[in-house]
Amino acid sequence: MSQPTGAPEVSSLADLFAVAFQIEADAVERYEVLAAQMETHNNPDLAAIFRDLARAEAIHRDEIRRLAGDIDVVSRAREVAKWSRGESPEEVDLGAAHYMMTPRHALELALAGEQRALAFFQAAAASASDPQIKRMAEEFVEEEAEHVNLVHRLLAKYPPPSPSWSEDPDPPSSQG
Numbered sequence: 001m002s003q004p005t006g007a008p009e010v011s012s013l014a015d016l017f018a019v020a021f022q023i024e025a026d027a028v029e030r031y032e033v034l035a036a037q038m039e040t041h042n043n044p045d046l047a048a049i050f051r052d053l054a055r056a057e058a059i060h061r062d063e064i065r066r067l068a069g070d071i072d073v074v075s076r077a078r079e080v081a082k083w084s085r086g087e088s089p090e091e092v093d094l095g096a097a098h099y100m101m102t103p104r105h106a107l108e109l110a111l112a113g114e115q116r117a118l119a120f121f122q123a124a125a126a127s128a129s130d131p132q133i134k135r136m137a138e139e140f141v142e143e144e145a146e147h148v149n150l151v152h153r154l155l156a157k158y159p160p161p162s163p164s165w166s167e168d169p170d171p172p173s174s175q176g
């Protein structure tokens, strides 16, 4: 099947809403953490961008809850939106919220989250046999694709970190 390994199976519209709700809720949290990081590192511009993204994702989250109507997405998400370790879009490694995190790195974490969300909905859309689930998944694909593009545009504004920024530093000889 085309579902990513370890991703929740979506076999009903309720499941799709539940997983989508969880993905958006996690995205809100992620952007808030990244915004706080950028505030700490005196990058108010990027902090503001992340706050805006958190707000946008929160609007989506609430919209999904509204679309879901009678379905209790919060408790359903707890049952359905179980991911194998390292597979969840939420698990953009917030542990990597490094004390030296650069704007570039923050954006890369944001991109990874958006790409994983996109991949999930693409797989859900591709594998759905129910046209209603397929249509809804395709709408989510469009939204996430926009987020991916947005983060790509932001990344273009921030150059890659210097080679000395690394978990395993290999300092430039000029510093020696």
Ligand code: ZN
Pocket: 027, 057, 114, 117, 143, 144, 147
């Ligand atoms: Zn998104």
